[in-house]
Amino acid sequence: MTNPLHTELCDRLGSRYPIIQTAMGWVARPELVAGTCNAGGFGFLAAGVMRADEVGPAIRRVRDMTDKPFGVNFHMFQPGAEQIVETLINERVRAVSFGRGPNKDMVARFRKAGILCVPTVGAVRHAQKMVELGVDMVVVQGSEGGGHTGAVASNILLPQVLDAVKVPVVAAGGYSDGRGLAAAITVGAVGIAMGTRFLLTKDCPVPEVTKQQYLKANVDDIIVTTKIDGLPQRVVRNKRIDAMEKASTLGLIWQSIQSGLEFKKMSGASYFDLIKSAKAMAHGGETTVWQLLMSANAPALYQRAMLGGDPESGLMGSGQVAGTIRELPTCNELIQRIMSEARARFTALGVPLDAAV
Ligand SMILES: Cc1cc2nc3c(=O)[nH]c(=O)nc-3n(C[C@H](O)[C@H](O)[C@H](O)COP(=O)(O)O)c2cc1C
Structure with missing residues (x-):
């Protein structure tokens, strides 16, 4: 058979x-x-x-x-x-x-x-x-x-x-x-x-409050942004993403530095480790200083949503299919x-x- x-x-x-x-x-x-x-x-x-x-x-x-x-x-x-x-x-x-x-x-x-x-x-x-x-x-x-x-x-x-x-x-x-x-x-x-x-x-x-936020999303709420680390990432749109999309270049650099320092405090990583992982998250190859700084954003912001239960000010990576899951x-x-x-x-x-x- x-x-x-x-x-x-x-x-x-x-x-x-x-x-x-x-x-x-x-x-x-x-x-x-x-x-x-x-x-x-x-x-x-x-x-x-x-x-x-x-x-x-x-x-x-x-x-x-x-x-x-x-x-x-x-x-x-x-x-x-x-x-x-x-x-x-x-x-x-x-x-x-x-x-x-x-x-x-x-x-x-x-x-x-x-x-x-x-x-x-x-x-x-x-x-x-x-x-x-x-x-x-x-x-x-x-x-x-x-x-x-x-x-x-x-x-x-x-x-x-x-x-x-x-x-x-x-x-x-x-x-x-x-x-x-x-x-x-x-x-x-x-x-x-x-x-x-x-x-x-x-x-x-993942904390229940974050999962509930995903369940509320429609297909249109799941967008691709390059503002996190310079590369296209698919995420659920929230207050954080709206702020990043609207921010000036200087504003993004400032957010990146703050998130990078927050990650350093949470993870106990050295500045050297921080730069190394930021570089890896950006491209793994040639990286501009700008992309490096933007990459410093990601770990602390993902952890806010995925570990800390703060879906609005964190990042929620997501496939489009979340818009159909209830x-x-x-x-x-x-x-x-x-x-x-x-x-x-x-x-x-x-x-x-x-x-x-
Ligand atoms: C929240 C989130 C985090 C992810 N983190 C990683 C990761 O750390 N490494 C990786 O290779 N892929 C990562 N991905 C991609 C997934 O492994 C997978 O390829 C993708 O989710 C498949 O598409 P789907 O979400 O439509 O099922 C992540 C995806 C999501 C939604």
């Missing part, structure tokens, strides 16, 4: 269903990752915003809550990246995802340790570059997606990347239900990856619902399904 809902993603990542919960800074904490994995999905822990010495304990905390495999996200420009690579190899996590800065040697080290490399990309050339580096799969994020985002919508980008690379491709950006899962698999993806939809679950440890299911309720909707689509099209999937 055919089984379109049991894909290579399930076999390689070891999840029951072809559904990934993506990394989200200050959101994809151990509780959410364990909730996803226990429900049959595959979760990524967001270590890109952690200090190197916090990563091992966070991995062990996930393991206290689930015996299922999971992944970890980080990036090579964060302070302590080399130490994080060592930790991930020692801990033998199932998969890693990374943004800017990977190289062939790093990918080879992970693969030699039996760890799958599953980066997220937002453009065809990035997918090709990652495949040249030797990654196992790519997650392709269309412009609907939350956080830093590209310019091409999922419907165009996914088939483009499927044509351009030979590794399995996972669809991301704008997914929230089983119709989307069935559609992505029909186009040729091995599954879907979702950020915003998992942020809006009961298992997600409730907070558990991860288990969400994943079961997505799977039964996807089965219903295939059944309606006359595709026979194995009852076990």
Whole structure:
């Protein structure tokens, strides 16, 4: 019997269903990752915003809550990246995802340790570059997606990347239900990856007041701004974003300095660390002083909303799909619902399904 809902993603990542919960800074904490994995999905822990010495304990905390495999996200420009690579190899996590800065040697080290490399990309050339580096799969994020985002919508980008690379491709950006899962698999993806939809679950440890603010947003309230760090980021519009959009250049510089100092106080980072992470958040490569200063804004402002429960003066990264979400299911309720909707689509099209999937 055919089984379109049991894909290579399930076999390689070891999840029951072809559904990934993506990394989200200050959101994809151990509780959410364990909730996803226990429900049959595959979760990524967001270590890109952690200090190197916090990563091992966070991995062990996930393991206290689930015996299922999971992944970890980080990036090579964060302070302590080399130490994080060592930790991930020692801990033998199932998969890693990374943004800017990977190289062939790093990918080879992970693969030699039996760890799958599953980066997220937002453009065809990035997918090709990652495949040249030797990654196992790519997650392709269309412009609907939350956080830093590209310019091409999922419907165009996914088939483009499927044509351009030979590794399995996972669809991301704008997914929230089983119709989307069935559609992505029909186009040729091995599954879907979702950020915003998992942020809006009961298992997600973000303060309730912040989640409620997301639930009130309409599709039009989720906009792309370059005022946070100079690169396009998709966020829920709030008082903070309105102020940043209206601010003069001098006003933005002043806000950036204040937020950077607030982050320094909260994180205990040195000025050197601060500049290093600001630089990483901006581009990971050549960065103007202006972008560097703007990047200093992001960590403190995200933490205000995601940890401090202050959604109006903080930042709320979000995919457009938040504008269609009105409730907070558990991860288990969400994943079961997505799977039964996807089965219903295939059944309606006359595709026979194995009852076990
Ligand atoms: C609040 C928030 C924080 C994010 N933080 C990160 C991050 O730290 N690292 C990363 O690679 N992607 C990050 N992303 C992007 C997501 O991992 C994912 O690719 C995206 O949310 C998918 O689109 P969707 O929100 O429409 O599901 C973030 C997204 C959101 C909504």
